[in-house]
Amino acid sequence: MLKNHLFTPGPTPVPPRTLLAMASPIIHHRSPEFSQILAEVKEGLKYVFQTNNDVLLFASTGTGAMEGAVANALSPGEKALVVRGGKFGERWAEICKAYGIETINLDIEWGRCVKVEKILEYLIKYNDIKAVFIQAHETSTGVKFPLKEIGEALKDRDVILVVDAISALGAIELLVDDWHLDIVVGASQKALMLPPGLSFVSISEKGWKWIERSKLPKYYFDFKKEADALKRNQPAYTSAVSLVIGLLENLRYIKKRGLKNIIEHHKRLSEATKSAIKAMGLNLFTKEGLSEAITVVEVPPGIDGKEIVRLLKEEYGIMIAGGQGRLKGKIFRISHMGYVDENDIIVVISALEAVLNKLGYHVKKGVGIKAAQDILFH
Numbered sequence: 110m111l112k113n114h115l116f117t118p119g120p121t122p123v124p125p126r127t128l129l130a131m132a133s134p135i136i137h138h139r140s141p142e143f144s145q146i147l148a149e150v151k152e153g154l155k156y157v158f159q160t161n162n163d164v165l166l167f168a169s170t171g172t173g174a175m176e177g178a179v180a181n182a183l184s185p186g187e188k189a190l191v192v193r194g195g196k197f198g199e200r201w202a203e204i205c206k207a208y209g210i211e212t213i214n215l216d217i218e219w220g221r222c223v224k225v226e227k228i229l230e231y232l233i234k235y236n237d238i239k240a241v242f243i244q245a246h247e248t249s250t251g252v253k254f255p256l257k258e259i260g261e262a263l264k265d266r267d268v269i270l271v272v273d274a275i276s277a278l279g280a281i282e283l284l285v286d287d288w289h290l291d292i293v294v295g296a297s298q299k300a301l302m303l304p305p306g307l308s309f310v311s312i313s314e315k316g317w318k319w320i321e322r323s324k325l326p327k328y329y330f331d332f333k334k335e336a337d338a339l340k341r342n343q344p345a346y347t348s349a350v351s352l353v354i355g356l357l358e359n360l361r362y363i364k365k366r367g368l369k370n371i372i373e374h375h376k377r378l379s380e381a382t383k384s385a386i387k388a389m390g391l392n393l394f395t396k397e398g399l400s401e402a403i404t405v406v407e408v409p410p411g412i413d414g415k416e417i418v419r420l421l422k423e424e425y426g427i428m429i430a431g432g433q434g435r436l437k438g439k440i441f442r443i444s445h446m447g448y449v450d451e452n453d454i455i456v457v458i459s460a461l462e463a464v465l466n467k468l469g470y471h472v473k474k475g476v477g478i479k480a481a482q483d484i485l486f487h
Contacts, residue, residue, distance in 0.1 A: 111426030116457050118248050118276055118403050118430055120298040120305055121447035124359070127302060131355040138350050144342040146357055151339065153360030157278060157301070157368065158293065158311045160285040165310040165335045168349040171275035171296030172200065174308035177330030178271050178292050179204045182240055182316070184324040189240045190215060190231050190268075192223050192254070195247035196433040197273055205242070208325055213238060219250050219436065220405075222398035225258045232268060239319070240269050245277035245293075249433045251395035251405035251442070253281060260289035269319050275299060278309075279363065280375045280402040280446040291316035297352060300375070300402065300446040302359050306352045312336075375401045378445035378454055381484040385458045388480035389465070389472045394440045402446040407439070409470045414438040417464055425460040451485040 115122045136142050147166075154164035167174055179201075183189065189210050191202040194217035205212045213235050217223050223243070232238055241263065246253040256272060263270050269291035277283055278293075279300035285293050290313065297307035312320065312332065320332055329346065338345040363371060379401040383393060386406050394405040408414035414431055415438050421427040432440040443457060458477045465472050 114425075114427045114453065114456055116427060116429045116444050116449070116453075118299065118442060118444040118446065119296070121300070121302060121444060122449065123302055123304060123355070124362075124448050127355045127358045130358040131351045133351075133354065135350055138344060138348040143348070143350065143353075146353060147339075147344070147348075148342040150353060150357050150360060151342070153357070153364060154309060156364055157360065158285045158295070158309075159283065159287070159368075160311050162286075162311060162313065163336065163339050165312070165332060165339065166344070166348075166353070167308045167310070167330065167335070168306060168347070168352075169308045169330075170298075170305050171273070171294060171308050173330065174294040174296065174310050175200065175273060176204050176207075177310060177327065177332065178294055179208050179210065179242075180325045180327040180330055181323055181332040182269060182271060182292060182319045183208070183210055184322070185209050186211065187239045188213060188235060188237055189242055190228070190235070190238045192217065192228070192241070192243040194221065194223060194250060194252055194254075195219055195244070196249035197244055197247055197275075198242075199434075201242040201271075201273065220252060220394050220396045222252050223254055225255060225262050228259060229262060232263075232266065238268055240271050242271045243273070245272055245274040245283060246281065246398070246400040246402060248276045248403060248442075249436065251393075251400050251403050253277075253398040253400040255398070256283070256290060257288045264289040269313075269316055275308075276402055276446065277400070279368070279371065281400060282372055285311050286313070289313070291319070297356065301356065302447040303352060303355050306349050307356060372401070375446060377484065378449060378451070379404065381451075381454050381481040382443055382445055382458070384484055385454075385477035385481040389462065389477045394436075402444065404443045404445065406441055406443070408441060409465070412465075412468050412470055414441050416468060417441050417461075420464045420467065421460055424464070427457055427460050429457070454481055454485060
């Protein structure tokens, strides 16, 4: 029986202690006990988001909170600028379209990074844009966007910055308040080391001004209703109790280890993985703004990328991700976010060497492993 190793960019591995915490007897979501848990979770999320504002909590995947961000921030017929540099940038545009928002798309070559000057150029050309939608990093391409510089450029403009940080939160540096990020969406199944099912939304003072005047329909994802309930340490509706208990366990761990140390850990794993990939003669797909959460690799000529994913799973119990949309079969993606350590990186690189050789792409045995070890165990 193969031991399973999960290197997908969501879901990610869940620590055993967290699984045990979630297996504890269920409690009622309106009980004093759960209110105490929610109060501590509320403070822990503020720490992870690096914000002084309360972070809303929903029982949904990250896409639900993305939809909530659109529905709560805008009104029918308003314009939004969407940075589309991959599959999830396209998702912002699709959600906006579903709500009747006029979308101005700033299309970036997949694997490349958006320039702040380009965003400003669009805002000048379309001076009635009300919101800019972007990723902290585009999970489908591995590109990290310059949020700090974008936030600084937009802070005094009559526009809000809405960020999908679902696979960035807790993995890369993200200073929500200091960087003037107005609405930031996160989720449980990435660097926060939980199963899918929870999403989070941070909202700035400026963001709340947009929410107060929004006229789009909303019910479950009503940010004002959820914020009012959270002030009483209550959910507006039935909470995902077991997931919140697991979240509390992981937030305590993050606070104990220190967010800066965890981000540095991700940097080391990222550097080691990318160094190993280059040592094997492979090319990174990401050309600019390398994310520390994921490594995205071009499939060598003559090889089907789907076969790399299949053989790693079937022969070694290792699950990585393939390409999405137009990149299917052309890239593969190795996540190193969340509950992943140095030994895990050696495991996935070792198996990748073997699979590539089996598929006809010659890799000198151990060359990738050594490159990774030089960084991880020096």
